[in-house]
Amino acid sequence: MFLLYEYDIFWAFLIISSVIPILAFLISGILAPISKGPEKLLSYESGIEPMGDAWLQFRIRYYMFALVFVVFDVETVFLYPWAMSFDVSGVFIFTKALIFVLIIIVGLVYAWRNEHWNGLSS
Amino acid sequence: MFNLFLAVSPEIFIINATSILLIHGVVFSTSKKYDYPPLVSNVGWLGLLSVTIAHFFWNNLFRRDNFTYFCQILLLLSTAGTISMCFDSSEQERFDAFEFIVLIPLPTRSMLFMISAHDSIAMYLAIEPQSLCFYVIAASKRKSEFSTEAGSKYLILGAFPSGILLFGCSMIYGSTGATHFDQLAKILTGYEITGARSSGIFMGILFIAVGFLFKITAVPFRAAISLLTLYMWAPDIYEGSPTPVTAFLSIAPKISISANISRVSIYGSYGATLQQIFFFCSIASMILGALAAMAQTKVKRPLAHSSIGHVGYIRTGFSCGTIEGIQALLIGLFIYALMTIDAFAIVSALRQTRVKYIADLGALAKTNPISAITFSITMFSYAGIPPLAGFCSKFYLFFAALGCGAYFLAPVGVVTSVIGCWAAGRLPRVSQFGGPKAVLRAPFYYIRLAKRMFFDTPRTWILYEPMDRDKSLLLAMTSSFITSSFLYPSPLFSVTHQMALSSYL
Numbered sequence: 001m002f003l004l005y006e007y008d009i010f011w012a013f014l015i016i017s018s019v020i021p022i023l024a025f026l027i028s029g030i031l032a033p034i035s036k037g038p039e040k041l042l043s044y045e046s047g048i049e050p051m052g053d054a055w056l057q058f059r060i061r062y063y064m065f066a067l068v069f070v071v072f073d074v075e076t077v078f079l080y081p082w083a084m085s086f087d088v089s090g091v092f093i094f095t096k097a098l099i100f101v102l103i104i105i106v107g108l109v110y111a112w113r114n115e116h117w118n119g120l121s122s
Numbered sequence: 123m124f125n126l127f128l129a130v131s132p133e134i135f136i137i138n139a140t141s142i143l144l145i146h147g148v149v150f151s152t153s154k155k156y157d158y159p160p161l162v163s164n165v166g167w168l169g170l171l172s173v174t175i176a177h178f179f180w181n182n183l184f185r186r187d188n189f190t191y192f193c194q195i196l197l198l199l200s201t202a203g204t205i206s207m208c209f210d211s212s213e214q215e216r217f218d219a220f221e222f223i224v225l226i227p228l229p230t231r232s233m234l235f236m237i238s239a240h241d242s243i244a245m246y247l248a249i250e251p252q253s254l255c256f257y258v259i260a261a262s263k264r265k266s267e268f269s270t271e272a273g274s275k276y277l278i279l280g281a282f283p284s285g286i287l288l289f290g291c292s293m294i295y296g297s298t299g300a301t302h303f304d305q306l307a308k309i310l311t312g313y314e315i316t317g318a319r320s321s322g323i324f325m326g327i328l329f330i331a332v333g334f335l336f337k338i339t340a341v342p343f344r345a346a347i348s349l350l351t352l353y354m355w356a357p358d359i360y361e362g363s364p365t366p367v368t369a370f371l372s373i374a375p376k377i378s379i380s381a382n383i384s385r386v387s388i389y390g391s392y393g394a395t396l397q398q399i400f401f402f403c404s405i406a407s408m409i410l411g412a413l414a415a416m417a418q419t420k421v422k423r424p425l426a427h428s429s430i431g432h433v434g435y436i437r438t439g440f441s442c443g444t445i446e447g448i449q450a451l452l453i454g455l456f457i458y459a460l461m462t463i464d465a466f467a468i469v470s471a472l473r474q475t476r477v478k479y480i481a482d483l484g485a486l487a488k489t490n491p492i493s494a495i496t497f498s499i500t501m502f503s504y505a506g507i508p509p510l511a512g513f514c515s516k517f518y519l520f521f522a523a524l525g526c527g528a529y530f531l532a533p534v535g536v537v538t539s540v541i542g543c544w545a546a547g548r549l550p551r552v553s554q555f556g557g558p559k560a561v562l563r564a565p566f567y568y569i570r571l572a573k574r575m576f577f578d579t580p581r582t583w584i585l586y587e588p589m590d591r592d593k594s595l596l597l598a599m600t601s602s603f604i605t606s607s608f609l610y611p612s613p614l615f616s617v618t619h620q621m622a623l624s625s626y627l
Contacts, residue, residue, distance in 0.1 A: 103141065106144060106145060113149055114148055
């Protein structure tokens with residue numbers, strides 16, 4: 001069907017991986033017991049009575065933690081292949097990886113010194 | 123091996139300069155000893171210096187040629203101009219973040235890569251950081267909802283075409299197995315004529331063209347309402363961002379993306395498919411830019427519309443695939459960059475005193491006649507009035523378009539150029555504001571601004587603060603070029619002819 005024949009396997013994979021969630025929803029829709037009542041409309045708070053206000057102010061520190069985590073995680077992922085082939089690659093590769101790490105360190109210095117990101121250094 | 127480092131040394135210099143600038147800014151602005159100085163001007167001047175020095179690192183190696191040289195020099199000079207616009211508005215709007223300045227050399231580095239990119243992967247890898255930095259600085263004024271709106275609209279308007287572009291590149295790779303433009307040029311030459319058409323290649327080229335056109339805020343596919351909405355977002359982006367950001371984003375990406383498109387469409391895949399799309403988009407941009415700019419009341423939005431329209435004119439330059447076309451494109455880009463720097467410098471100088479609407483310009487001629495004259499020179503140059511540089515660029519563009527056989531486009535271009543000058547004679551605003559001397563027979567649009575400045579008696583007199591030294595220097599240089607280039611245009615013409623020739627080889 002496609003220009004390259006390997007794409008047929010991909011098509012099969014796509015169909016099967018689309019069918020499985022649909023199957024899951026159908027089966028649970030048929031087999032699960034459904035009961036209606038006023039208590040089903042309450043918001044869930046680990047089984048106890050819900051108390052307090054549902055709307056809190058968004059705290060930006062959570063987002064900053066996640067952002068910095070993603071950056072350094074991706075850096076780690078890029079460093080894994082370099083580490084695995086470290087013994088067979090020469091000085092040139094080492095210099096390039098060093099430059100990469102240095103650029104990331106610039107970001108680290110910025111995140112460390114900036115007062116908005118102070119939650120990270122404490 | 124070390125030739126590689128020498129070849130990309132302008133970019134390496136800018137990358138190093140940006141990192142050092144960032145560390146310098148953050149270490150010194152958070153140190154208790156110096157009592158936490160906000161380092162905006164400091165970092166700003168250093169950024170300006172680094173961008174101007176970067177072109178000394180030019181090295182004539184690797185995949186560069188004269189075309190790249192011209193575009194990169196133009197880009198660096200325009201960036202230097204826009205940074206020098208930032209200083210005063212940072213003070214005025216109490217803008218304490220020096221990171222804003224650091225985020226200007228960073229996309230410049232990406233744009234330098236983009237201009238010299240000869241490979242689809244390199245092109246995409248360079249487009250992405252450039253767009254990303256622009257999304258951030260468009261939303262950098264945190265207390266203003268306009269700025270946030272501009273940033274989020276720009277994010278969506280920019281991420282979507284990046285995806286389309288990449289999809290087109292991957293389809294071309296899947297069908298031909300080649301990403302480098304040299305290889306693509308060999309494979310795709312005459313593929314329409316020989317009958318070996320593959321729908322994958324055709325769709326790939328189409329997607330790449332659409333992606334590029336979105337990025338350059340063209341007016342494609344006006345029949346589809348959703349895409350029309352996306353087009354309508356572009357003026358909102360221009361208006362909501364802080365003024366130096368608008369200046370930067372209306373000059374710099376246009377230069378680099380135009381260079382990139384001309385490389386892809388003329389060097390990489392030469393054929394009639396793209397040409398028709400580009401011609402159609404040029405016509406649509408010209409018409410819409412002229413019409414939409416008529417009905418505006420604020421100062422920044424008509425500038426946005428006229429810059430979109432002018433980019434439409436410039437797009438006819440690479441739409442015709444001839445050498446005159448590329449030469450016209452380069453001339454148009456150069457003059458467009460100068461005019462836009464001029465216009466935005468004046469607007470950002472006037473914004474200090476809360477000028478937002480066109481009606482506020484009414485007192486300009488009497489309180490500050492020199493800036494009124496400069497503004498009207500810039501507007502006349504946009505309109506394409508003869509003794510100014512805008513006329514030269516438009517003339518050469520239409521000349522090149524006629525030379526390649528686009529007999530429909532050139533008259534449409536001329537007509538929209540005139541329409542852009544003409545507003546409906548009976549707008550109620552005119553009758554409100556005009557005295558007996560001021561009601562002209564058919565007030566031209568750009569001339570309407572001049573009329574508003576010179577002839578109308580304003581309802582409120584606004585006291586304008588004098589312009590600062592950097593901006594006035596910038597304005598002097600650009601407006602003197604605009605007025606004097608008609609007398610002596612040959613250096614520009616011969617330089618761009620050389621650049622155009624080298625881009626073909």
